[in-house]
Amino acid sequence: MVNMRLKGNVVIVTGAGGGIGSATVKLFLAEGAKVVAADWNEVVLEQLANNLQHQANLICMTVDVSKRESVQQLIRQTCEAFGKVDVLINNAGITNDAMLKNMTTEQFESVIQVNLTGVFNSTQEAATHMVGQGHGKIINTTSVSGVYGNVGQTNYAAAKAGVIGMTKTWAKELGRKNINVNAVAPGFIETPMVKKMPDHIITRMESTIPLGRLGQPEDIAKAYLFLASDDANYINGHVLHVDGAILM
Numbered sequence: 001m002v003n004m005r006l007k008g009n010v011v012i013v014t015g016a017g018g019g020i021g022s023a024t025v026k027l028f029l030a031e032g033a034k035v036v037a038a039d040w041n042e043v044v045l046e047q048l049a050n051n052l053q054h055q056a057n058l059i060c061m062t063v064d065v066s067k068r069e070s071v072q073q074l075i076r077q078t079c080e081a082f083g084k085v086d087v088l089i090n091n092a093g094i095t096n097d098a099m100l101k102n103m104t105t106e107q108f109e110s111v112i113q114v115n116l117t118g119v120f121n122s123t124q125e126a127a128t129h130m131v132g133q134g135h136g137k138i139i140n141t142t143s144v145s146g147v148y149g150n151v152g153q154t155n156y157a158a159a160k161a162g163v164i165g166m167t168k169t170w171a172k173e174l175g176r177k178n179i180n181v182n183a184v185a186p187g188f189i190e191t192p193m194v195k196k197m198p199d200h201i202i203t204r205m206e207s208t209i210p211l212g213r214l215g216q217p218e219d220i221a222k223a224y225l226f227l228a229s230d231d232a233n234y235i236n237g238h239v240l241h242v243d244g245a246i247l248m
């Protein structure tokens, strides 16, 4: 019999309708998890649900992680439906690139609001619940941009670097409560977020990756799975780079 690594676990995936999110939902369902797929885009959630018909273990919910009340509702509805929250994957994210001289305050703040405050909102609400139940796993999504910086991404790099800081802080604050907090740092992954970049930039990027190709959404989903599983019970405060060694 196949060993299901998440059997009985309740997992919330934010940004679930996107490239990495939907690959994660599929993999986690196959590994026996009960999954709450959360996204602010109803259309992509509907597409996901249609692709995964007859899934008793899947619930799709609209949420805007940048809005506190919306996240509170997500946690409340998850508990009503499945009784607990074992794993939170803070995967929702946006880009809104511009060079420093051109970046507007609105552009800066929009990315901070989703990619940094959104992770804070979701984690604070979920962690309160996890402390009460005595266990949990929180997995944040940072980026190579947050580790090394990236041209045109002042806002994104600031938010993703902040996510690393929060990951390490929460690993220290929540470790004794039996809650592991880790992060995954994807390189360049073939999803709608990257596909909207100009072709020549993508080609140039590919040439700098030692593995010679962009990553696939499933590469990140598998890293999330490892950190969510019992195999990672003694891993805490770690940033797992999944990037083909694009930068070392």
Ligand SMILES: NC(=O)c1ccc[n+]([C@@H]2O[C@H](COP(=O)([O-])OP(=O)(O)OC[C@H]3O[C@@H](n4cnc5c(N)ncnc54)[C@H](O)[C@@H]3O)[C@@H](O)[C@H]2O)c1
Pocket (backbone or CB within 6 Å): 014, 015, 016, 017, 018, 019, 020, 021, 038, 039, 040, 041, 044, 063, 064, 065, 066, 090, 091, 092, 093, 094, 114, 118, 141, 142, 143, 144, 185, 186, 187, 188, 189, 190, 191, 192, 193, 194
């Ligand atoms: N694709 C890459 O190369 C790459 C690289 C590094 C990091 N990442 C990170 O991985 C994560 C997933 O990215 P992806 O490539 O799958 O992008 P994507 O654009 O395909 O998916 C992101 C999803 O997040 C959702 N979302 C955005 N704002 C939201 C909000 N406020 N509330 C709820 N949902 C929201 C979007 O609707 C979308 O479905 C993001 O955090 C991103 O920053 C991606």
